[in-house]
Amino acid sequence: MNFVIDNLVGIGILARETGTSVQTVRYYESRGLLPAPPRTEGGQRRYGRLHRDRLAFIRHAREMGFALDAIGELLRLSKEEDASCGPVDRIAREQLQLVDRRIEQLCALRETLSRMIDRCDGESVTSCRILEALGPSQNLPASGKDGGTGA
Amino acid sequence: MNFVIDNLVGIGILARETGTSVQTVRYYESRGLLPAPPRTEGGQRRYGRLHRDRLAFIRHAREMGFALDAIGELLRLSKEEDASCGPVDRIAREQLQLVDRRIEQLCALRETLSRMIDRCDGESVTSCRILEALGPSQNLPASGKDGGTGA
DNA sequence: CCTATTCCCTATAGTGGTTGTAGGTTCAAG
DNA sequence: CTTGAACCTACAACCACTATAGGGAATAGG
Numbered sequence: 001m002n003f004v005i006d007n008l009v010g011i012g013i014l015a016r017e018t019g020t021s022v023q024t025v026r027y028y029e030s031r032g033l034l035p036a037p038p039r040t041e042g043g044q045r046r047y048g049r050l051h052r053d054r055l056a057f058i059r060h061a062r063e064m065g066f067a068l069d070a071i072g073e074l075l076r077l078s079k080e081e082d083a084s085c086g087p088v089d090r091i092a093r094e095q096l097q098l099v100d101r102r103i104e105q106l107c108a109l110r111e112t113l114s115r116m117i118d119r120c121d122g123e124s125v126t127s128c129r130i131l132e133a134l135g136p137s138q139n140l141p142a143s144g145k146d147g148g149t150g151a
Numbered sequence: 152m153n154f155v156i157d158n159l160v161g162i163g164i165l166a167r168e169t170g171t172s173v174q175t176v177r178y179y180e181s182r183g184l185l186p187a188p189p190r191t192e193g194g195q196r197r198y199g200r201l202h203r204d205r206l207a208f209i210r211h212a213r214e215m216g217f218a219l220d221a222i223g224e225l226l227r228l229s230k231e232e233d234a235s236c237g238p239v240d241r242i243a244r245e246q247l248q249l250v251d252r253r254i255e256q257l258c259a260l261r262e263t264l265s266r267m268i269d270r271c272d273g274e275s276v277t278s279c280r281i282l283e284a285l286g287p288s289q290n291l292p293a294s295g296k297d298g299g300t301g302a
Numbered sequence: 303c304c305t306a307t308t309c310c311c312t313a314t315a316g317t318g319g320t321t322g323t324a325g326g327t328t329c330a331a332g
Numbered sequence: 333c334t335t336g337a338a339c340c341t342a343c344a345a346c347c348a349c350t351a352t353a354g355g356g357a358a359t360a361g362g
Contacts, residue, residue: 010358012309022310024349031348042357044310053286060285064264065257068348078282085279089271092281096264103257106216110250113215117243120236128236130243131229134211135204161329163338173339175320182319193328195339219319 008038008046018055025055033058033072066095159189159197169206176206184209184223217246 015022028034034054037045047055054075061071070091077088119129166173179185185205188196205226212222221242228239270280 010309021350023351026311027349040357042310044357057285062348063260064267064285065260074282074285078276078279080276083276085271085274085276085281088276088279088281089268092264092268092271096261096268099257099261099264103254103261106250106254106257109214109216110247110254113243113247113250116215117240117247120240120243123236125229125231125234125236125239128229128239130236130239131225134208134215134225161338172321174322177340178320191328193339194341195328213319 008048011045011047014047014052014055017052018059020055020059028055028058028068031068031072033068033075064095065099066091070095159199162196162198165198165203165206168203169210171206171210179206179209179219182219182223184219184226215246216250217242221246 009017011022011025014020015025025034029036034051037047037051039045057075058071061074062068066074073091074088077083077085077091116130116133119133121127121129125131160168162173162176165171166176176185180187185202188198188202190196208226209222212225213219217225224242225239228234228236228242267281267284270284272278272280276282
């Protein structure tokens with residue numbers, strides 16, 4: 001009864017509206033990112049506009065690749081009324097650097113992978129350039145002495 | 152005694168030689184990627200050249216971003232003597248596609264993030280463009296019918 | 303009021319690829 | 333024989349979820 005005056009919704013609707021799964025909403029709550037909402041007498045969560053806004057913020061930030069801890073920090077900072085947004089800026093720039101590094105790594109990797117594939121003629125595994133490229137033969141010393149007793 | 156005739160090494164040396172951690176070597180064994188090596192009488196693992204080669208293969212493949220399951224598949228395929236390397240090629244191409252998709256996503260993300268940051272003037276959180284961009288205000292439906300009772 | 307359906311609850315385990323820990327045993331050098 | 337490093341197993345933690353089991357709550361229709 002108490003909550004009908006506000007247009008409160010259940011967790012399923014909230015989740016659908018924000019492109020989240022129900023479990024994830026509860027997970028955010030357990031992580032302290034979303035405040036615990038009021039409950040019905042039966043114990044079910046009821047959410048209002050503020051919760052929706054906050055969850056939407058979290059989802060947007062996740063789409064930007066921010067870690068949950070960073071998002072928590074952003075939310076905290078956004079509530080300090082007179083604070084400068086310097087720290088916010090710093091977190092965002094760190095995230096950008098992270099993304100830049102990952103892109104660079106992936107691009108290098110893509111190059112290597114693509115070259116590997118180009119050289120493969122599709123014949124047999126014994127002559128496969130892909131397996132060859134992955135194999136350890138590149139930087140072995142001399143392999144003359146092999147005691148075959150092994151295994 | 153049995154293993155001294157071969158130039159077998161302990162797990163620590165193997166790990167160091169291949170740029171792996173000791174735990175990770177054991178983890179690969181538990182995942183079935185590395186065969187269980189012979190042991191000393193005291194129960195310690197002793198590795199030979201074949202193990203080193205195989206582990207080096209795994210590490211190279213991991214550097215290429217292949218998942219452990221895919222690596223297992225590659226290893227399996229590489230042992231089928233007369234097989235064509237078509238499946239190997241397929242796995243590598245799938246990996247390339249995966250990498251391409253990730254690069255694309257990250258680049259798009261980078262754009263958004265970078266634009267966000269550029270617009271931030273470093274003043275106060277109340278006017279911060281970053282927080283604004285992450286906020287939910289962008290795609291609210293019509294806000295005319297909003298029970299404004301909300302806390 | 304009863305029932306059926308849908309939603310929701312908690313608690314727990316699993317994902318991928320490691321890393322870290324605790325509490326003990328074995329090895330190699332001196 | 334003693335020391336210290338390396339090694340052993342088994343288990344928990346990381347991140348951000350996802351999935352499952354075994355129930356209870358809300359709601360629409362009869």
